[in-house]
Amino acid sequence: MRYFICLISSLLFYNVENMVLIGDSGVGKSNLLSRFTRNEFNLESKSTIGVEFATRSIQVDGKTVKAQIWDTAGQERYRAITSAYYRGAVGALLVYDIAKHLTYESVERWLKELRDHADSNIVIMLVGNKSDLRHLRAVPTDGARAFAEKNGLSFLETSALDSTNVETSFQTILTEIYRIVSQKQMSDRQDNNMSPSNNVVNIQVQPTENKPKMQCCQSI
Numbered sequence: 001m002r003y004f005i006c007l008i009s010s011l012l013f014y015n016v017e018n019m020v021l022i023g024d025s026g027v028g029k030s031n032l033l034s035r036f037t038r039n040e041f042n043l044e045s046k047s048t049i050g051v052e053f054a055t056r057s058i059q060v061d062g063k064t065v066k067a068q069i070w071d072t073a074g075q076e077r078y079r080a081i082t083s084a085y086y087r088g089a090v091g092a093l094l095v096y097d098i099a100k101h102l103t104y105e106s107v108e109r110w111l112k113e114l115r116d117h118a119d120s121n122i123v124i125m126l127v128g129n130k131s132d133l134r135h136l137r138a139v140p141t142d143g144a145r146a147f148a149e150k151n152g153l154s155f156l157e158t159s160a161l162d163s164t165n166v167e168t169s170f171q172t173i174l175t176e177i178y179r180i181v182s183q184k185q186m187s188d189r190q191d192n193n194m195s196p197s198n199n200v201v202n203i204q205v206q207p208t209e210n211k212p213k214m215q216c217c218q219s220i
Helices: 002-012 029-038 076-086 101-105 107-117 131-136 141-150 166-193
Strands: 013-022 051-060 063-072 091-097 123-129 154-157
Touching: 013 029, 013 076, 013 107, 013 166, 029 051, 029 063, 029 091, 029 123, 029 166, 051 166, 063 166, 076 107, 091 101, 091 107, 091 166, 101 107, 107 123, 123 141, 123 166, 141 154, 154 166
Parallel strands: 013 063, 013 091, 091 123, 123 154
Antiparallel strands: 051 063
C-alpha cells in the first residue's frame, strides 16, 4: 500500500525547489509575493530584511507544482546574504517600478549578478510592477519589452495593488520551469535506459540436484 501511495504522489506532484524575487528596494517584491501566495496587499509594507519565504501550489499540465519562493532584500548591505539564495534557484522574477526609472536602470546589474551566481538554465521574467501608477510612468513598456527580448527574458507589467497580471506572471514562469525540468528528466531517463548496464541480462543457474531441506528445529 505504501508503494502505491508513493507512486501516485510521484505522478501527481512535482516540487519546484527554489524561486527568487530580486530587484531594488521598494519595487514591490514583498507585495507581489503576498498577493500571489495569500491574496493580500499591505500599503504599510516595510523593506525586507535579508530574505523572506513563502510557498504556494498550482496546477500545471494536470500535476501539482509547489513553488518555494524567496523574497530577497534589495539593499546593498544584504547583497552577500541574498546572492547565496540564487544558487540552486530554478526561476526568478526580476522586478522594477514603472514609476521609478532608477529601479529600471538597476535591472542590468541585477541580471548580471543573478547570472553570475545562479544556474545557467535559470528561467527569468522581467516584471514592471506598479502598473496602477500609469499616470506616473517613467519606464516605457516598449523599451522594457525590447530589453527583455534582447536578453532572452519573458516580460510582464503587474500591479500587486489591484492584482493585475500577478497570477499570470507566477503561473507563466512556473509552467515554463516545470516543462523544462520535466523534459530534462525525460531525457536523463532515456539516456539511462540506453546505458550499457541496462543491456546486461541476469542468468539464473538451476541446481544440479535437489537436496532435502534441513529443518532448523523440531517440535518435541
